[in-house]
Amino acid sequence: xxxxxxxxxxxxxxxxxxxxxxxxxxxxxxxxxxxxxxxxxxxxxxxxxxxxxxxxxxxxxxxxxxxxxxxxxxxxxxxxxxxxxxxxxxxx
Amino acid sequence: xxxxxxxxxxxxxxxxxxxxxxxxxxxxxxxxxxxxxxxxxxxxxxxxxxxxxxxxxxxxxxxxxxxxxxxxxxxxxxxxxxxxxxxxxxxx
Amino acid sequence: xxxxxxxxxxxxxxxxxxxxxxxxxxxxxxxxxxxxxxxxxxxxxxxxxxxxxxxxxxxxxxxxxxxxxxxxxxxxxxxxxxxxxxxxxxxx
Numbered sequence: 376x377x378x379x380x381x382x383x384x385x386x387x388x389x390x391x392x393x394x395x396x397x398x399x400x401x402x403x404x405x406x407x408x409x410x411x412x413x414x415x416x417x418x419x420x421x422x423x424x425x426x427x428x429x430x431x432x433x434x435x436x437x438x439x440x441x442x443x444x445x446x447x448x449x450x451x452x453x454x455x456x457x458x459x460x461x462x463x464x465x466x467x
Numbered sequence: 468x469x470x471x472x473x474x475x476x477x478x479x480x481x482x483x484x485x486x487x488x489x490x491x492x493x494x495x496x497x498x499x500x501x502x503x504x505x506x507x508x509x510x511x512x513x514x515x516x517x518x519x520x521x522x523x524x525x526x527x528x529x530x531x532x533x534x535x536x537x538x539x540x541x542x543x544x545x546x547x548x549x550x551x552x553x554x555x556x557x558x559x
Numbered sequence: 560x561x562x563x564x565x566x567x568x569x570x571x572x573x574x575x576x577x578x579x580x581x582x583x584x585x586x587x588x589x590x591x592x593x594x595x596x597x598x599x600x601x602x603x604x605x606x607x608x609x610x611x612x613x614x615x616x617x618x619x620x621x622x623x624x625x626x627x628x629x630x631x632x633x634x635x636x637x638x639x640x641x642x643x644x645x646x647x648x649x650x651x
Contacts, residue, residue: 383559384474387552388481395488395580398542401535402495402587405627409499409591412528413506420510420521430524437531444492444535451489451542455551465559475651476566479644480573487580490634493627494587501591504620505598512602512613522616529623536584536627543581543634547643557651 386461394454400447407440478553486546492539499532570645578638584631591624 380388415433419426453459472480507525511518545551564572599617603610637643 380477381474384477388477391481391485395485398489398492398539401492404535405495406499408532409503412503416507416521416525417510419524420514420517423517448538472569473566480569483573483577487577490581490584490631493584496627497587498591500624501595504595508599508613508617509602511616512606512609515609515612540630
């Protein structure tokens, strides 16, 4: 414990910050999917007989809108559990 | 206490910042679900007889919009309680 | 106190930043629920006889929109009062 911050610790600490930053991408899907939910609920109220088609379309569109949030999650998981940057440093 | 900041403390401190950053993802679901709530309330006012279908569609869509907020929460909990980066450092 | 910033102080200081960052999530529910309130008021003005149904739907949707703000609050409280990172450091 006499060494101060090592290079490995610096890389790992910055990885924690990077993982948190990556999750901010989730803002977008949250806004977009909520918008789709509102329009879907509105459409169901107007044509209740088309409910199945409306909900299926809403969910399909929301699934596409989810993708960037998943990308952020994948990068965060890589930073926390795969740690390619530390591996790269150790292999120098 | 004579050594200044240790490597372990640096990783843990950065994990606190990362956990806070990950929660920012919650902005999105908040905006989106609120939008869905407004459209749902409006639709119920226009077609009160379709209230059940409208509310069900609204809640389903809002549940999808919640996901990225949950991802952020999961990453924050991992950073605070699982601490994979500290484990990785201690195993070096 | 001759050593400058200690490891424990660094973790606690970063926890303060993390707690503040987590609260930024509150932007979302604030915008979204306000939007729902506006649409709800509008709908009540248009169909006053459906007021109960409109308000009930609005409040249900707003409750869902509140969740990510609550998540941020919980993480902030954990950082401030439970302090799992400091505990982890002291248990090293």
